[in-house]
Amino acid sequence: MKTTFISSSTLWNSPRSTLDKLQSELVKANKEVVTGRHMDVGLALGRKTGKSLSLRQERAALDALTDSNTSATLRLKSTSAALDQVRTAGDNFKNALIGMHVGAQDIALIQSQARASLDKLVGNLNENVGNQFLFGGVNSRVQPLKAYDAGPRAAINKAFLDYFTFPQTDAQVADITPAQMQAFIDGPLADLFETQWKGTWSNASDQNIQSLISPTERVETSGNANETAFRQLAMAYTMTFDLGIAGLNDQTREYLLNRVIGTLGEGVAGVTELEADLGTAQRKIDDANERMSLQKTFFEERITNYEAIDPAEAKVRVDQLSTQIQTSYSLTAQLNQLSLINFI
Template identity: 25%
Template sequence: MYDRVASMGVSIGRQSQLNRMQSDLARLTGELSSGRKSDPARELGVGASLLYKLRADIQQGDAIANAGTLAGQRLTAMQDALSSVGELMDQMSSESLQAEVLKDDSFKTIASNAREVLGSMMDLLNTSWNGQSLFAGLDSATKPLSGAEALTGETGWVQAAMADLLASSGADPVEVGQSADGAADGTLLGTFNAMFNNTVVGLDDSFYGVVYQAASRTGGEATQVRIGAGETLQYDMRADNPAFRDAFHALSLLSLLDQPDTALSKEAKSDVLREAGTLMRGARSQLTTAAGILGAKQERLERVGEIQDRTVTAAAAQINDLEGVDYYTISDKISTLQIQLQATYSITAQISKLSLVNYL
């Protein structure tokens, strides 16, 4: 009785061994064909934590790289827009100098050009990229500027301001001048200074009520790009930047140059032209500085991207070393298993030829 049980146990054990060898052969054959270990963590044991860390590093690196790529493209689009804005500023600075010499009919030409340039500049600063406004800061779902009509249109702020000044001064031409602090003191330049410096009380007459529409303002919370673990790159370039405000200020003044002499004398127009030229040159200088700062941010972002690429590549190489198979070792194991299986099959076949009496 015990002999029969023991013999059956040997048969069951042999079958279990056969199944295990077949499973190992299938696993090793799969590893040989794929070049990857089927379960590298099991073979590493306690060292598997390194593998998990490397995979986490790659995942984080890819996320940072993607964010950096998008931010880099966004900054490139911003630089393109700034370059075009700078060209418009240069154009108006040049025309202002010519108008100062030619005067008369040139005043009307430059006033018309100023309105066109203002519209083009605002369109550039309202540019959207990937569904987001480039110059609206954190309020990127909103176009930052209302449009040129709000300033220089027939019912815009400039015309309303002129009407108020004419009404307050009667039939005399509007006095050109400004108070020491630039406040709205009833003079033309003072009124414009108060508007573009946002010192007026009424929202309807302020820069942030008439021109700038976004809630995110220069000097507030900056736009951030993640460039590493716990590290971000920040930049602040919005359409209410002082460079743009001065340019809008200058262009709004230049749009007055086609006013009739009864509203604005030739001497007053010359004063307006000089003030606008000074503002535009200052705006161009500020824009150059702001674009340079943005360019430095862009360059740093590119360097961080290169570092992240090298880090991810190194981690991937380490993972490949840990998960990759040794073809020679795997081939040797497969050969050994095949020999063992053949031997086991042979023994099983021999046993199957025995009579039941002999087997028991």
């Protein structure tokens, strides 16, 4: 016959032996009540865990696209605001020239306005958001346009001198005929704003930024300073203040200003088209965000079906575990009071 030795220490530690496990289970149950999902999804779902993870990855991809679309929307709105200023400035200057009977006393005024408009155009096209130039195309880290005095002025003066054989300040400017001015504008001057635009004026890329706005759709979400509309506006402003206009005879000056007005009109119309294109891109982003929002809701519902716990059952487990822990503490306290001295 064998008897098992039982000591007071064994009795005291017996309730404690399960206390750590109860507390661990209570932490788990409390977290499940708060989050509404299994504490250990892998343990709870078993082989279905892969499906849950796949759904979460797909939803995370949609979240990333939505965040990216927020940045693209900011760029589009900033670009649209800059284009609006460019269009308004060009339209205002064109309207001022149309309503003005240009006399000798008005030349200095329109030259000043044209130069200010050109500087504003360059400033608008050099705007940046978040250290990225709006009109640099994919070359968004480099300032798109050079200041007029940093290169373009010298190129235009040289083209004028090479073609007419005298500078703009020479008295012979008065002998330039409308036909000669037309030939210069359509030839050497046009070339500076077409084939020689990049390098002389612009550092921008012709390729615009393309953004993935949904799992299957890309759109252009930027502009670039090489667009025809910007070159037309720059050319119109330059013709107004830097082709010796003050020394021209009345007929040639009238022809020149009519060309300026026509070129401004084409440039303003081109900017309006660019604004419409950006508006179309923004609408596509809004539609993509709406579709992805519905997709995310669908994914969340499926994830919930896999991972969600019964909140009522979880609350009952929390209450039961709390009760067991309190009982364990109470029993331990009672055992601590046991002593043979009390029975002698």
